[in-house]
Amino acid sequence: MNRMVDFRCILIVFCLTLCGNNFGAIAQELQKLHTIHEIVDSAFENSKVVMINEVHAGQKRNKRTRIVGQLALPKAHSHGVRTLAMEALTLPFAQEANRTRKVPLIDTKFGYLHQPDMMQLMQTALDLGWNLVPYEDFDYKGASTIEAINAREKIQAQNLFEIFKKLPKNEKLLVWCGNSHLNKNPAEISMGTFFPMGYQFWKISGVEPFVIDQTPTVDLKGDGSAFKKWEAYKDKLKTNFHQTMGILNLDKKRARILSLRNSIE
Numbered sequence: 150m151n152r153m154v155d156f157r158c159i160l161i162v163f164c165l166t167l168c169g170n171n172f173g174a175i176a177q178e179l180q181k182l183h184t185i186h187e188i189v190d191s192a193f194e195n196s197k198v199v200m201i202n203e204v205h206a207g208q209k210r211n212k213r214t215r216i217v218g219q220l221a222l223p224k225a226h227s228h229g230v231r232t233l234a235m236e237a238l239t240l241p242f243a244q245e246a247n248r249t250r251k252v253p254l255i256d257t258k259f260g261y262l263h264q265p266d267m268m269q270l271m272q273t274a275l276d277l278g279w280n281l282v283p284y285e286d287f288d289y290k291g292a293s294t295i296e297a298i299n300a301r302e303k304i305q306a307q308n309l310f311e312i313f314k315k316l317p318k319n320e321k322l323l324v325w326c327g328n329s330h331l332n333k334n335p336a337e338i339s340m341g342t343f344f345p346m347g348y349q350f351w352k353i354s355g356v357e358p359f360v361i362d363q364t365p366t367v368d369l370k371g372d373g374s375a376f377k378k379w380e381a382y383k384d385k386l387k388t389n390f391h392q393t394m395g396i397l398n399l400d401k402k403r404a405r406i407l408s409l410r411n412s413i414e
Contacts, residue, residue: 182385182394185220188361188404193228193321195402196359198313200324200331200347204367205261206413213393213410214363215266218325219273220391221361225323226277233274234312235325236305237262238283246271247280270325284308284324295341302330306349313354324358331360333403359402361395368411379407 183191192199201221203214222233235243237260245253252271255263262268271281286304290297313322324331332345351357366376376383386392386409393408 180396182382182407183397183404184389184394185217185391185406186224188395188397188406189221189224190228191397191399192359192361192402192404193225193230195399196357197321198309198324198350198354198356198358199225199230199321199361200326200358201361202326202328202331202363204364204369204413205327206369208261208264209413210261210264210266211363211367211411211413212266213391213408214367214406215270216391217363217393217406218270222270222273222277222279222323225321226279228321229319230321230323231279232282232312232316232320233271233279233323233325234282234284234309235271236285236327236330238281238285239287240283243281243283246275250275282312284312292340295338295343298340299342299344302344302346303349303353305330305346306353309346309350310354313356328364331358331362333358333360357402359404361404361406363406363408365405366407366409366411368413371413373411376409376411382407383409 189199201218203218204211222230242253242255242262252268252275262271274281284305286301286308288304289301292298309322309324316322326346329336329343330345331347333347333351334345335348336343336345347358347360366379368375382394386394386407391408392410393406395404395406397404
């Protein structure tokens, strides 16, 4: 997946810009902190499609974002989820995992699927009896133009809609993606207007996904500045076992995850 590293850098810059530009608006939102389980409950009570992101940059990632995923899966299961749609999965990988109920071993050169925390996330889903389903655009050749970037986002959205349409009537869908793919609004980046997968899925399907954004406090710059905007929550976060909670905005079908575990490694 090395061809995607350049676009991940763009997405990280977008995450930093988004969090910085919207701090005034963030301060006006609901201030109560909720546990991960409470957030997942609210998410699936408000939408049949929930998207959660992790934070990664090449082979580096924020491990906490994947721990949150592991915490979220059993609660999602109680809401009728049986399918985990995942970025970066290939069809052969997913088919073997679903057949054997074990995460296949994979070459360390292939993206980040071999990383222990990612393998544990997938294994947790398999142990719950779920199926892993890929939605990636594997014809994507890299972030050479904004048109190429947006085309990838659109194909991902189309693939997710096809997955969603095939689900049993009462089943809900959990989507696992990276960085800014889940955003539901277009944004201006250096290359032009970015139309994220979350926005395009909503447009194509007519279903507004509930998004759980884990980027706000992640230390993407390496200087601790991201958390300074959320300093008022520090003591409350310390009381949580995982030092991770979130803010809900039900009107916008969105949650922002805040944490004291924000390093990229």
